[in-house]
Amino acid sequence: MDKLGMITIGQAPRTDVAPIVERALEGRAELIQAGALDGLSFAYIQEHLSPSPGEYVLTSRLTTGESVVISREKIQPLLQEKITRMEEQGIRTILLLCTGVFPGLHTRTAFLIEPDHVLPPVIKAMSGGRRVGLIGPLEEQKDNLKLKFNPHGMNPGFAAASPYSSSEEEFRHAAGQFKDQADLIVLDCMGYTDVHRELAARYAGVPVVLSNALIGKLVSEMV
Structure with a gap:
């Protein structure tokens, strides 16, 4: 079965919205999830990844159900790391689960679908x-x-x-x-x-x- 990678700017799995994407897949592909904030605590995120004045503001969800407000500039390196790792795992199509703008995200050969x-x-x-x-x-x-x-x-x-x-x-x-x-x-x-x-x-x-x-x-x- 083919695999579709889905990367959230929060934490995976996204039990709230993954079923919507899986419904569209109609069983043709396995959804593989990852998150830019995986493994990070709410306190760490608030202290280190909150937006500073003038930074691009984003919000997402943690696996605890809590929401966080985060800086694009601070999480983009984490997001790129997840994209690179997913491509190294052989996943050929990767969906970014965010409608925000992320200049410079890239893959080597995999399709990267950026909703913006x-x-x-x-x-x-x-x-x-x-x-x-x-x-x-x-x-x-x-x-x-x-x-x-x-x-x-x-x-x-x-x-x-x-x-x-x-x-x-x-x-x-x-x-x-x-x-x-x-x-x-x-x-x-x-x-x-x-x-x-x-x-x-x-x-x-x-x-x-x-x-x-x-x-x-x-x-x-x-x-």
Whole structure:
């Protein structure tokens, strides 16, 4: 059986979202998981990997269920190490489980699927010039998440609700901001689940794209 590597910027296994990707694979490939923060404690992550002023902010989930806010600049070497190790294990297709932008990640010959390269042009084509709204985890991610859509002629709206820590009421408030203000919503984080998609669709009244489901379906064609 073929193998698909999946690397989270948090800790593996991602029992919350792995089933969404596995559903897309339809049993054609085994999902092999790794995480940039594997083996690190919550206290260590907070002390050494939290964002400093001006750094690119990310958030992810630990195997304990806790969420952490981390710096791209500080975790990228750990992430590259996991990618390299996975390729050395013979895995030929590797999915990055994050929609953030990571300049310079690379493999020697394996396919590295980075959702930030895939999501904006696909959403551009799907939306057909209609109004797009983004829901992302943190308010401080607003500018960076919107920025990756700008080269595609898009200026999406933004609302914050974390897949890891926000209540249903907070999610209702975020999705409700797009009521009559967007024609399509994108859940712009690989940590959202079908529950979040259903909530957003209910409170905004428009179609909602679950990023990990969309990317999973596309990547499934490569295995």
